[in-house]
Amino acid sequence: MIKRENLRSEYAKYIVVLMSGMVMAQVVSYLFSPIVTRLYTPEEMGELGLFLRIVGVGAALATLRYEPSLPILKTDSHSFRIYLFALRTAVITTLISCAAIFVPIIWSGDLTTIWFYVLLPIALLGTAMYNIGTNWSVRIKNYRAISYSKITNSLFSGGFKVLFGWMQMGYLGLIISSVVGVVLANVWFLRDYFGARRKFKIRSNSPRNYVLAKEYKEFPTVTLPHALMDLSRELLMAVLILELFSKEDLGLFEHSSRMLRIPLVFAGLVIGQVFYQHCAEKVNNGEDIVPLITRTVRTLFLLSILPFAALFFFGEDLFAFVFGEDWRSSGFYAEVLVLMTLLSFITSPIASIPMIVRKQKEFFKLALLGSINMILAIVVPRLVFEADMITTLWTLNIAHSIYLVFLMTRIFKFARDAKAENRKE
Numbered sequence: 001m002i003k004r005e006n007l008r009s010e011y012a013k014y015i016v017v018l019m020s021g022m023v024m025a026q027v028v029s030y031l032f033s034p035i036v037t038r039l040y041t042p043e044e045m046g047e048l049g050l051f052l053r054i055v056g057v058g059a060a061l062a063t064l065r066y067e068p069s070l071p072i073l074k075t076d077s078h079s080f081r082i083y084l085f086a087l088r089t090a091v092i093t094t095l096i097s098c099a100a101i102f103v104p105i106i107w108s109g110d111l112t113t114i115w116f117y118v119l120l121p122i123a124l125l126g127t128a129m130y131n132i133g134t135n136w137s138v139r140i141k142n143y144r145a146i147s148y149s150k151i152t153n154s155l156f157s158g159g160f161k162v163l164f165g166w167m168q169m170g171y172l173g174l175i176i177s178s179v180v181g182v183v184l185a186n187v188w189f190l191r192d193y194f195g196a197r198r199k200f201k202i203r204s205n206s207p208r209n210y211v212l213a214k215e216y217k218e219f220p221t222v223t224l225p226h227a228l229m230d231l232s233r234e235l236l237m238a239v240l241i242l243e244l245f246s247k248e249d250l251g252l253f254e255h256s257s258r259m260l261r262i263p264l265v266f267a268g269l270v271i272g273q274v275f276y277q278h279c280a281e282k283v284n285n286g287e288d289i290v291p292l293i294t295r296t297v298r299t300l301f302l303l304s305i306l307p308f309a310a311l312f313f314f315g316e317d318l319f320a321f322v323f324g325e326d327w328r329s330s331g332f333y334a335e336v337l338v339l340m341t342l343l344s345f346i347t348s349p350i351a352s353i354p355m356i357v358r359k360q361k362e363f364f365k366l367a368l369l370g371s372i373n374m375i376l377a378i379v380v381p382r383l384v385f386e387a388d389m390i391t392t393l394w395t396l397n398i399a400h401s402i403y404l405v406f407l408m409t410r411i412f413k414f415a416r417d418a419k420a421e422n423r424k425e
Helices: 002-039 042-063 076-100 102-107 111-139 143-166 171-185 187-200 207-215 218-244 247-284 290-323 325-336 338-350 360-385 389-424
Strands: none
Touching (some): 002 143, 002 247, 042 076, 042 218, 042 247, 076 207, 111 171, 143 171, 218 247, 218 360, 247 290, 247 338, 290 325, 290 389, 325 338, 325 389
């Protein structure tokens, strides 16, 4: 009984540490947002969204998606070997991308476009290192480093966006600010990295690193395609909105998505990271994780009722008041997408369960179904029925909400199956 109470106390402590850092980071972002949205246009925000989605795809490729394995490997030394392997592949991928961007740079005569391509490899490496460092901090339970890194990212990214907006640098100022923020956020992970190198004395090119990476090949062969599919879906959705509607619609959609993603970040990076590590420990010890999943879902649902209800009824006016009249339509987009965002908020942390119980292949099929569902929800209304942006978003909201309910039931089934398998063993 004492042991269980201690575990709950420890679990709660980690959530509080991460939550405090996340809240401060979001406060900083909120303080900058009303200024930033008055210095940049929806079209410029759309350019930033496109850049960040390209970087997201590149960062997943760069690490071969090995970083989620760091918290769940059974020994710290094995985990750090995968850390080094992922970091090495990220550096190699960045060097390849540096060579690849010379082609569009040569053909482009626009200095702003040239900087767009030059910044891609820097953002790619910074994001890849950030993802690896975050998962290593989860492994060693250094949640303070994660909190400080997020605050640093928000502070410098927001500050430079205001500065460059005042200098009228356009979307290039947004991109540079985002790159600076993610690069500086990595500073908080350096101490743990060098400490681990001194402790384990493992070379980055050690043959055992490659042997261990091969043992966990399901991450590049199953988890990577899954991540690429999710990220490519987001990129494709941005391109489709740009082509089927307008750059302004993309910017408004991108802003509403980013604001709606704030509670998802809270669920995924605060509760989700602690939940992920805690569930991994339970599975490794042969314990039942269904009660923990149930408790997490119930807690998230209760937390979500009031804020999402307020957003549904007052989103348009709130966006206009906080971000300016130019962003009123973005608030209306947020109202339309409330239901799917609420369900995403609830399912975000527990979406790690299939990876923990080694059901990546089954989960990949479910994710593929979800991606196809979202793309069709955008394409069909516009091309077949000539629907406007609002009707298209309503279709997306309903279709994706139905999918998320189905996904939640499947995740609970994976957890129950894992419980039954543990009993057999």
